[in-house]
Amino acid sequence: MPELPEVELVKRELTPVINLKITDVELSQHIYNGHKLNKRTIVKDDLDAFKEIVTGKTITHIGRRGKYLYFLINDEYKTTHLVSHLGMSGAYFIVSDFEDIKEHNFKKHWQVIFSLDNGQKLVYSDIRRFGEMHTHESLQDFPPFQRMAPEYTDELxxxxxxxxxxxxxxxxxxxxxxxxxxxxxxxxxxxxxxxxxxxxxxxxxxxxxxxxxxxxxxxxxxxxxxxxxxxxxxxxxxxxxxxxxxxxxxxxxxxxxxxxxxxxxxxxxxxxxxxxxxxxxxxxxxx
Ligand SMILES: [Zn+2]
The missing domain is CATH 1.10.8.50 (Helicase, Ruva Protein; domain 3)
Incomplete structure (x- = not known):
């Protein structure tokens, strides 16, 4: 399971997607099937609402709290926080073409594909599907963040x-x-x-x-x-x-x-x- 250093490294490596706009979101059949069974697989929001909230917004900042990543995404009307946890086996890839994902298992278990306005794709893969993604107007709306201690790097x-x-x-x-x-x-x-x-x-x-x-x-x-x-x-x-x-x-x-x-x-x-x-x-x- 990724712990703080692994999530911090993913955050740093996602820097190239900052200032890119999400033009489309594609969700895997696993996610649709899970939602039909009320299991809310990976994406915790209602799926249509999730796609609508995320599409058309620009990624302006990527942060980390504990083992959670969050993307600040906004358009001229609204700012939203997309919170992401990698679970046991989640991974992000930035690729020009989906086929550029080298490892079969990660390619096979793609879950969310964000198309970006520079033609690249930000792909979230998760083999064991314990990861999670949800949107919040404010980070304080997410209870684990309300209770979470200051980071080890914080002076407090x-x-x-x-x-x-x-x-x-x-x-x-x-x-x-x-x-x-x-x-x-x-x-x-x-x-x-x-x-x-x-x-x-x-x-x-x-x-x-x-x-x-x-x-x-x-x-x-x-x-x-x-x-x-x-x-x-x-x-x-x-x-x-x-x-x-x-x-x-x-x-x-x-x-x-x-x-x-x-x-x-x-x-x-x-x-x-x-x-x-x-x-x-x-x-x-x-x-
Ligand atoms: Zn010893």
């Missing part, structure tokens, strides 16, 4: 993280579950949680109330460090993450514990399911 990010972790709500929670909660810090998924906990020598199962302020600060710094390292390595490609140009990241080669059998010091790693995801940790290096 660290103070907010400390304040939240010291509330009653998190006291009894495993530290791993707490840092994967966007109300504490946005964008930390399973991989970066496991890596940051190893680097800060904290057991993922430890209750937040039993972790000192000093160690919580250390953990925040390590989360920042793994995010920045991943950004500089083009993100992690575990299975389905692709950059806009179809490239794969290299961060997976720098993992200390995620999907490893031993930690860098040669200790055998333990695995346990925490917050529904497989957690890797070392009972010698982490306490």
């Amino acid at each position: 990010g660290f103070a907010h993280y400390m304040k939240m972790l010291r509330t009653k709500k998190y006291e009894e929670k495993p530290i791993k579950a707490a840092i994967m909660d966007g109300e504490v810090i946005p964008g930390v998924g399973n991989i970066y949680a496991v890596e940051a906990l190893y680097l800060s020598h904290i057991l993922p199962t430890k209750k937040v109330g039993n972790v000192s302020d000093k160690r919580l600060r250390e953990l925040f710094d390590r989360i920042t460090e793994v995010f920045e390292l991943s950004l500089s390595h083009g993100g992690s490609t575990i299975s389905d993450y692709r950059s806009v140009t179809g490239g794969k990241g290299e961060m997976q080669n720098s993992f200390n514990v995620y999907q490893r059998k031993e930690c860098p010091l040669g200790h055998e790693l333990k695995t346990k399911v925490i917050s529904t995801r497989n957690t890797f940790y070392c009972t010698i290096c982490q306490r």
Whole structure:
């Protein structure tokens, strides 16, 4: 699943579509079929309304909040925010021709094609279809954004993280579950949680109330460090993450514990399911 660094990289690579107008929107049969069954596959708005809102608007800005991307789209009458989450396996491609998508699976599982006024297409592909797209007049209309903590890069990010972790709500929670909660810090998924906990020598199962302020600060710094390292390595490609140009990241080669059998010091790693995801940790290096 793409986490903050992968989504940030997609955002940066989508820059070429800024200032282009969306002239048409095509939706896949999977989306139409899902909507017929009331499952609202990927596009959460009513489909006719979605097409009408998006068509004819110009993309003027692309932002990111946590693991969500948002496109600011407007025409002379109206400004709308198109919010997009990549789910487990979503990917965007900017191509001159649909056939330019090299990988069969991404070509086969295209879901939304935005035609642009320079003749290119912005294609959203999603193999497992857990991604989502919806429009909002204001970003504050979207409840997850109302509750989301400031970004780790925001000057308020660290103070907010400390304040939240010291509330009653998190006291009894495993530290791993707490840092994967966007109300504490946005964008930390399973991989970066496991890596940051190893680097800060904290057991993922430890209750937040039993972790000192000093160690919580250390953990925040390590989360920042793994995010920045991943950004500089083009993100992690575990299975389905692709950059806009179809490239794969290299961060997976720098993992200390995620999907490893031993930690860098040669200790055998333990695995346990925490917050529904497989957690890797070392009972010698982490306490
Ligand atoms: Zn170890």
